[in-house]
Amino acid sequence: MGDNATTHVMAKSKENKKGASDQRVSKAVVSRLSLYLRELSRLERAGIETTSSTKLGEMLGFSDAQVRKDLANFGQFGYPGVGYRCSELTSTIRQIMGTDQRWPVALVGVGNLGRALLGYRGFANQGFNTVAAFDLDPKIVGTEIDGIPVFSLERVDKIVEEKSIQLAILAVPANAAQEVAQRLVAAGIRGILNFAAVTLRLPDEITVVGVDLAIEMEQLSFAMTSRMSQ
Amino acid sequence: MGDNATTHVMAKSKENKKGASDQRVSKAVVSRLSLYLRELSRLERAGIETTSSTKLGEMLGFSDAQVRKDLANFGQFGYPGVGYRCSELTSTIRQIMGTDQRWPVALVGVGNLGRALLGYRGFANQGFNTVAAFDLDPKIVGTEIDGIPVFSLERVDKIVEEKSIQLAILAVPANAAQEVAQRLVAAGIRGILNFAAVTLRLPDEITVVGVDLAIEMEQLSFAMTSRMSQ
């Protein structure tokens, strides 16, 4: 879930080129922005200096107009007749996404999945730093996994405060997720990446992004079953 | 990717109530269907026998009209004045999604994440059965992990054929993903759940659902950075 709720956020105003946020942007725009960023990083690594809305769109399956429109929500970053400078657009999008800064992250639930996520290095260079893990199991509380200390969930308020953590990855069993999530919110967490297969009911100001692997797989079985076009 | 491409599939025709598919349905509809299913299973487990579009919508944050419209793509499953029988609607949606049958699945790339996915039981009761894992590392090829045999990637054609596998979970490093994906397609795979942080370029008839954890986290940092409404 997360995929559907048309969440909106503030974006550019008319007067300020490369300016601050004051308009609503759909969630679809934000995830395309992430894809542009991923593609731009690849181009940069390949030593390619400039690209265009047409090329970016082609690589990702969007129209050139879509690419330009998405970026236009936040300002003017291109050069007519030239395109976009990859390194420049990369850092601009990083700023927009908030990944030009580092985010300390808590991982809650050190089971199979949680453990794998602790070992996952994909976050780190994206600006996310898992700085603490929480679990109830006394066998692992007090240990370190991949260099990350595992604390008792009892201590979540203290540690979250101490380490100024705003984001959490929730990887506990579905039946515990709602209760644990509320506890995280009480501790000061404002955004949750939820791997549990339940819809969390939390205050509106808390951002929840859901990742349900069974649901993603269902997309595949649906496509296999129906003849899917495109 | 995945999230955005407005993928369309065939759905109900006018004449056949509860009938076969012949109309286009957006990807957004399909993922909401998954959420309805998840919620209905919960209600069933709680012993609740009927529900309504209003109740379902409230639980998930959609309008009642949305729920009815989504279902209307596939037929008529409700009872005016009464609502929907949970068990009935559950099995209907399972049929629509293709999860009333079992899907043998291959897992490719037995690293940290792959290993966790092998141990993950969430798929199984959703109709997905990981029946084979593939890797290059000779230290694990030939072993079993959580009861699932690990084969050399060299043997993918033979095993995929033997076990009639159509779906694969791709959990290899980003720089290997494109090549391995092509190999899977050559072996007969038709749907891929891609955990690698790259956009795969594959023939149109192959369905790819992308899960990029860094991108999901970026949704959170974006929400933290911009004041997000709703």
Next chain:
DNA sequence: TAGATTGTTAATCGATTAACAATC
């Protein structure tokens, strides 16, 4: 019967695409 809720049509809203003047 009165109340509840469906399925569906029509109205609204938002997102994507097309087109083009401005710019390099």
Next chain:
DNA sequence: TAGATTGTTAATCGATTAACAATC
């Protein structure tokens, strides 16, 4: 200058919501 490509406005398309007759 000619060619390429932007940013943006207007046109199109699709998805969501509102409304309501039909049904239980």
